[in-house]
Amino acid sequence: MKGFYKKLAVSWKNQNSLLCIGLDPDLERLPETIRKGKAPLFEFNREIIDATALWACAFKPQIAYYAAIGAEAQLEKTIEYIHTHYPLLPVVLDAKRGDIGSTARKYAQEAFQRYQADAVTVNPYMGGDTLQPFFEHEDKGVFILCRTSNPGSGDFQEMKSGQHFLYEQVAQRAMKWNVRNNIGLVAGATFPEVIGRIRKIVGDMPLLIPGIGKQGGDIREVLRNGLNADKTGLVINVSRAILYSGGGRDFAAVAGDRAREICLGIREHAGRLESV
Amino acid sequence: MKGFYKKLAVSWKNQNSLLCIGLDPDLERLPETIRKGKAPLFEFNREIIDATALWACAFKPQIAYYAAIGAEAQLEKTIEYIHTHYPLLPVVLDAKRGDIGSTARKYAQEAFQRYQADAVTVNPYMGGDTLQPFFEHEDKGVFILCRTSNPGSGDFQEMKSGQHFLYEQVAQRAMKWNVRNNIGLVAGATFPEVIGRIRKIVGDMPLLIPGIGKQGGDIREVLRNGLNADKTGLVINVSRAILYSGGGRDFAAVAGDRAREICLGIREHAGRLESV
Numbered sequence: 246m247k248g249f250y251k252k253l254a255v256s257w258k259n260q261n262s263l264l265c266i267g268l269d270p271d272l273e274r275l276p277e278t279i280r281k282g283k284a285p286l287f288e289f290n291r292e293i294i295d296a297t298a299l300w301a302c303a304f305k306p307q308i309a310y311y312a313a314i315g316a317e318a319q320l321e322k323t324i325e326y327i328h329t330h331y332p333l334l335p336v337v338l339d340a341k342r343g344d345i346g347s348t349a350r351k352y353a354q355e356a357f358q359r360y361q362a363d364a365v366t367v368n369p370y371m372g373g374d375t376l377q378p379f380f381e382h383e384d385k386g387v388f389i390l391c392r393t394s395n396p397g398s399g400d401f402q403e404m405k406s407g408q409h410f411l412y413e414q415v416a417q418r419a420m421k422w423n424v425r426n427n428i429g430l431v432a433g434a435t436f437p438e439v440i441g442r443i444r445k446i447v448g449d450m451p452l453l454i455p456g457i458g459k460q461g462g463d464i465r466e467v468l469r470n471g472l473n474a475d476k477t478g479l480v481i482n483v484s485r486a487i488l489y490s491g492g493g494r495d496f497a498a499v500a501g502d503r504a505r506e507i508c509l510g511i512r513e514h515a516g517r518l519e520s521v
Numbered sequence: 522m523k524g525f526y527k528k529l530a531v532s533w534k535n536q537n538s539l540l541c542i543g544l545d546p547d548l549e550r551l552p553e554t555i556r557k558g559k560a561p562l563f564e565f566n567r568e569i570i571d572a573t574a575l576w577a578c579a580f581k582p583q584i585a586y587y588a589a590i591g592a593e594a595q596l597e598k599t600i601e602y603i604h605t606h607y608p609l610l611p612v613v614l615d616a617k618r619g620d621i622g623s624t625a626r627k628y629a630q631e632a633f634q635r636y637q638a639d640a641v642t643v644n645p646y647m648g649g650d651t652l653q654p655f656f657e658h659e660d661k662g663v664f665i666l667c668r669t670s671n672p673g674s675g676d677f678q679e680m681k682s683g684q685h686f687l688y689e690q691v692a693q694r695a696m697k698w699n700v701r702n703n704i705g706l707v708a709g710a711t712f713p714e715v716i717g718r719i720r721k722i723v724g725d726m727p728l729l730i731p732g733i734g735k736q737g738g739d740i741r742e743v744l745r746n747g748l749n750a751d752k753t754g755l756v757i758n759v760s761r762a763i764l765y766s767g768g769g770r771d772f773a774a775v776a777g778d779r780a781r782e783i784c785l786g787i788r789e790h791a792g793r794l795e796s797v
Contacts, residue, residue, distance in 0.1 A: 269624070309620060309627035315635055317593060341620055343644060344585060345671045345731075347761075348545070351585035359591055368619060370646040370666060372673030390646060395621045397648030404682045404690065411680060411687065418676065455621075485623075 249364050249386030249427055252335045253451060256302045257477040259333060263515065264508045265453070266297045267339070267484025268306040268323060272314060274489055276496050286311060287319040289496075291326055293488060296501030298331050300508035305337040305453075305482050324360050337453065337480070338362035341390060342379075343371050349378040357385050364388060366431060366453070369415050373422060383425040386451070391415045391443055394433025394456030412439070416446040429453055432471070434462025434481070441470035449473050451480060457507075458486030464507075465514045476515050483507055525640050525662030525703055528611045529727060532578045533753040535609060539791065540784045541729070542573045543615070543760025544582040544599060548590060550765055552772050562587060563595040565772075567602055569764060572777030574607050576784035581613040581729075581758050600636050613729065613756070614638035617666060618655075619647050625654040633661050640664060642707060642729070645691050649698060659701040662727070667691045667719055670709025670732030688715070692722040705729055708747070710738025710757070717746035725749050727756060733783075734762030740783075741790045752791050759783055 246254055257263065270286040279289050294304065304327055311320040324336050338360055342352040356365035356379075364386030367379055379387045392402050392412040402412040409417070419428050430447060432440045434456035443452065452471055456462035464481070471479050487507070491499030522530055533539065546562040555565050570580065580603055587596040600612050614636055618628040632641035632655075640662030643655055655663045668678050668688040678688040685693070695704050706723060708716045710732035719728065728747055732738035740757070747755050763783070767775030 271627075307620075307624055307627075309618075309624045309631065312593075313627040313630040313635060315593065315597075317588075317591065321591075339620075341618070341644075342585075344583075344615075344617055345669070345736075348583055348585045351547075351583075351589040354589040355585065359589060368617075368644050368646050370644050370677060371669045371671060372676035372678070374671055374673035375669075393621070393647045393651075395647060395650055397650035400648035400694065401646060401687060401690065402648070404680065404687060406680045406682050411677060414677065414680065460621075 246426070248384035249335065250451070252333070252363060253303070253386070253480070254477065256334055260302050261512065262300055262302040262508045263477065263479045263481050263511050264301055264504065265303040265305050265337065265480045265482040266293065266301045266487060266504060267482050268293065268304055269310050269484045269488065271310060276492065276494055278494055284319050284322065286316050287322045290323045292497035293500050294327060294331070296497040297487065297504040298334065300504040301334060303335045303337055303480055305339050307339040307484070321360060324362060328361060335363040335386070337364040337366065337386070337388065339366045341366050341368050343368035343375055345371070346374055346378055349375050353379050353382055357382050364429070366390065369418070373418060376422065380422060380425060380427065383427055386427050386429055388429040388431050388453045389415060389419055391419070391430040392432050392436055392439045394435045394460050394462065398433060413442065413446060416443050419450070420447055423450070431455065434464070434467045435460055437463060437466035437470045440467060444471055449478055451478060454479055454481045457481055458483040464511060468511065468515050472515060481511060522702070524660035525611065526727070528609070528639060529579070529662070529756070530753065532610055536578050537788065538576055538578040538784045539753065539755045539757050539787050540577055540780065541579040541581050541613065541756045541758040542569065542577045542763060542780060543758050544569065544580055545586050545760045545764065547586060552768065552770055554770055560595050560598065562592050563598045566599045568773035569776050570603060570607070572773040573763065573780040574610065576780040577610060579611045579613055579756055581615050583615040583760070597636060600638060604637065611639040611662070613640040613642065613662070613664065615642045617642050617644050619644035619651055621647070622650055622654055625651050629655050629658060633658050640705070642666065645694070649694060652698065656698060656701060656703065659703055662703050662705055664705040664707050664729045665691060665695055667695070667706040668708050668712055668715045670711045670736050670738065674709060674712075689718065689722060692719050695726070696723055699726070707731065710740070710743045711736055713739060713742035713746045716743060720747055725754055727754060730755055730757045733757055734759040740787060744787065744791050748791060757787060
């Protein structure tokens with residue numbers, strides 16, 4: 246193993262965690278003392294990162310929260326902070342990019358050179374040639390949207406052609422595209438039986454799982470359907486349910502407690518307690 | 522008519538043009554004198570805009586070219602420049618966004634509030650609920666990817682379920698979603714017969730057509746398949762074939778000539794010469 250797959254595998258093992266902390270700082274929801282600072286998103290993230298790193302296998306900043314208010318510099322600082330202080334923890338930039346080849350190369354540059362992310366999320370709708378510029382960064386990871394966690398995700402993803410749903414065809418293609426061993430898939434926790442179907446198609450491929458927490462996914466069902474034989478393979482993301490579990494000045498401590506609780510819950514249900 | 526539909530209709534008529542100028546300034550391809558300046562993307566765009574505005578119905582900046590190098594401020598200045606100097610010409614921000622509702626609201630904020638775009642491109646893969654936050658901006662336009670211009674666009678878009686391709690199902694849904702009359706579709710010039718199939722489904726809905734120019738789409742076939750009864754309905758984008766038609770210090774004049782030529786070619790083949 247090498248590159249992103251290796252970094253992720255080391256993190257799963259060292260941290261004994263499958264929990265990914267989503268860094269989606271919504272300016273309007275930050276504690277007032279933080280909101281009034283000069284770099285509120287970064288300051289909020291910094292405290293969250295320090296409070297939760299012990300329980301995390303990865304961090305996943307969602308770029309929209311920064312781009313909406315012109316705070317790209319705070320996203321850069323956030324990722325730099327993680328690389329400096331927690332260099333073993335991978336950073337997945339959640340951007341869901343997808344465009345024709347010449348443009349996709351620019352998006353790959355955005356994610357991997359500008360922001361120095363270890364992995365990025367991408368959208369498969371436009372087809373394989375639009376994803377190749379991401380795959381070509383062989384030390385980086387690329388999580389392709391497969392079955393998403395939102396209520397309307399079935400609108401097109403559950404379109405059936407012959408025996409296979411669209412999301413299954415995406416998973417099948419991902420297997421073919423994965424010649425560099427740097428591809429993963431996004432599969433929402435809100436459809437755990439679908440995670441099982443995807444797992445059957447893609448073997449040990451890493452799955453990024455949104456939808457636990459505010460979106461209501463069931464952690465036991467996710468683990469039952471998605472774990473690999475070695476009890477890894479999943480990057481289970483929680484954002485809002487950790488970030489805003491407090492709300493006052495002690496938000497970070499409360500978030501740390503919540504992350505600990507979720508991480509231990511995952512360990513327990515995954516039968517990983519013995520390796521603590 | 523109101524909002525984006527109205528702005529576009531007025532522009533088609535006033536400008537007697539269906540040509541959209543794509544503002545995809547690749548730093549590496551800019552003339553040296555421009556590249557060495559403080560705001561090279563903006564300075565390049567400013568000259569291109571002034572040289573081509575007479576022949577354009579819209580401008581379409583592709584955000585990846587700015588985001589790759591941390592030049593969001595130059596994108597803001599570019600759009601502000603268009604609104605100030607050519608207030609009747611709509612700006613379509615090409616971003617191909619798509620994410621769960623809470624995140625989609627942030628992306629809509631990015632496109633419509635931060636950048637003040639008149640319209641944005643979005644990706645339908647995640648389903649209708651992820652696009653609603655864009656549609657809710659009723660004075661703004663939303664172009665949904667339907668059939669894209671790239672070679673691999675058929676990988677999933679041509680998946681057939683029953684009688685219908687995926688891209689046709691996207692077009693059918695778009696018609697249902699269009700309760701505010703602010704939706705358009707993206708249909709690549711490289712598949713003109715597909716433009717005809719989409720036109721049959723969506724009536725007079727505006728179609729954004731990439732793929733003319735470097736990608737090799739045939740303008741006559743696009744017009745034959747895509748024009749509405751009033752000889753409008755299309756926003757035909759050309760980026761690189763105009764931007765880099767020169768290459769020296771006179772790049773803007775050369776680009777202006779090229780835009781004029783393409784615009785007049787479209788007028789001729791569309792049978793719009795009489796209204797010049």
